[in-house]
Amino acid sequence: MSTIPTPRGRLTAGRPLAELTWLRVGGPADWLFQPADPADLAEFLAALDPAVPVFPMGVGSNLIVRDGGLRAVVIRLGRGFNTIRCEGNRVIAGAAALDAHVARKAAAAGIDLTFLRTIPGTIGGAVRMNAGCYGSYVADHFVSATAILRDGRTVTLTADDLSFAYRETAWPEGAVLVEAVFEGQAGEPDALEARMADQIARRDASQPTRDRSAGSTFRNPAGFSSTGRADDVHDLKAWKLIDDAGLRGATLGGAQMSEKHSNFLVNIGGASAADLEGLGERVRKEVYDTSGIELKWEIMRVGDPQDK
Ligand SMILES: Cc1cc2nc3c(=O)[nH]c(=O)nc-3n(C[C@H](O)[C@H](O)[C@H](O)COP(=O)(O)OP(=O)(O)OC[C@H]3O[C@@H](n4cnc5c(N)ncnc54)[C@H](O)[C@@H]3O)c2cc1C
Structure with a gap:
């Protein structure tokens, strides 16, 4: 087996994944890596044997991890990757930020990203899957993303790079999204809050x-x-x-x-x-x-x- 670099963040061998997914199923990952910050992640990936597969995961709300687990380094982002900033009509969100938190923070700043409110994943999973509901998709609001490629290089990806399609993107294999920039229309915070409350009620009634x-x-x-x-x-x-x-x-x-x-x-x-x-x-x-x-x-x- 290849040697694994020693990061500043947390690296765990043979980590069961079931409790990290919404469906609560799945065997262990060979390794689970929770990087301390983007520099830690970039250094780890640059030093990792290129033959070792890397699988980034959010909160596992769109995943069945099979019972035999994953022969890969699973990367799960947490603190250090979950800040949310609003600037003008733009929202800059860390990949580990929950979609619901991003929607609420944007609404409080008068920016309409309400469609994210009822999607239970993270920003990393939302961009990767071109998540959407109630007539809006990530593709409609996406400006750019910062990602760390499998070889450790940090790049900016645009909508052209990602070729958004229905529930999919041309995501580079093994790359980890660390931050994304979205744009939303201006709205009254109270009206945006009311729309989100309505969406939650509609979901609970039908799903x-x-x-x-x-x-x-x-x-x-x-x-x-x-x-x-x-x-x-x-x-x-x-x-x-x-x-x-x-x-x-x-x-x-x-x-x-x-x-x-x-x-x-x-x-x-x-x-x-x-x-x-x-x-x-x-x-x-x-x-x-x-x-x-x-x-x-x-x-x-x-x-x-x-x-x-
Ligand atoms: C009750 C319920 C309702 C849902 N409703 C909707 C809906 O209305 N619309 C919708 O689109 N989806 C919906 N989903 C599905 C799911 O929430 C979305 O697909 C979500 O975007 C997945 O995000 P996640 O963080 O859980 O990603 P995960 O499930 O952990 O991973 C999904 C994919 O994203 C990749 N990924 C995750 N983080 C990163 C990262 N940082 N860098 C690179 N790749 C990454 C993973 O490798 C994987 O390929 C729903 C799920 C549930 C349980």
Whole structure:
């Protein structure tokens, strides 16, 4: 095994990842690195054997980590990466800042990034996934990002570099986002607060927000734009196809397609990653058999299937 550099931050061998993900499943990472600050991260990556894979993670709200864990250095940013500053109509946010905190701080400064309020991830995950809801996507507000590449170089990435698309970006392999700059329209703080309260209520009414899930399991199959910019004209909803296949509430071990929203895969207790992924694959097959439409995963699945 390659030697691992000694950073100033915290490096842990064989760290179980389940408790770091929303679905509470997944085996250990070979290493978990929590850098002290961007310089620590850059020095560590520059010194790390280029053959060792690096996987940045936020709060794991869009991830199934498989039961065998990850043969990689998992990088999780925390303090030192979570500042939020507002300047004019711009918000500069650290990658570890929670989307909800960014939305609220922006609103207090009269900047409309309200769409981030109900997305449970971090800014790193939001940019990487081009997160969005209620008709707005990261792509609509993104100005630039600072990232540290796998070889330790610090670069500025623009929207052109990232080619935002529906729930994806051309993110450089192994690069870690450390900070992003967003622009929002001006708004009255009270009106922005009211809009966010309304969004929270709408979510709670329609989605299992208190369950262990990773948000939408599959992408809505049609109608998205090639730019990934806001357009909510998805004609085919994944939840409708799942309902039509009779799979609302279907279970496998501790995994279930939620009764409340059938495109939410939930851990109802004691699920393994194999239960969750297996149920998702069964849904893909049965939806294909009933409708001829191939659902594509929105949840990222990473790591080795089995404990060795
Ligand atoms: C209840 C619920 C509701 C949701 N609703 C929505 C919604 O409305 N809209 C939506 O878009 N998503 C939604 N999601 C999915 C999820 O919250 C988003 O995809 C979110 O952006 C993921 O952020 P994260 O920090 O948890 O990233 P993770 O899940 O930890 O990682 C996701 C991806 O981002 C990468 N990543 C994370 N941090 C970094 C970084 N610093 N540098 C580089 N790459 C990084 C990871 O490598 C991985 O590829 C929902 C999830 C849940 C549980």
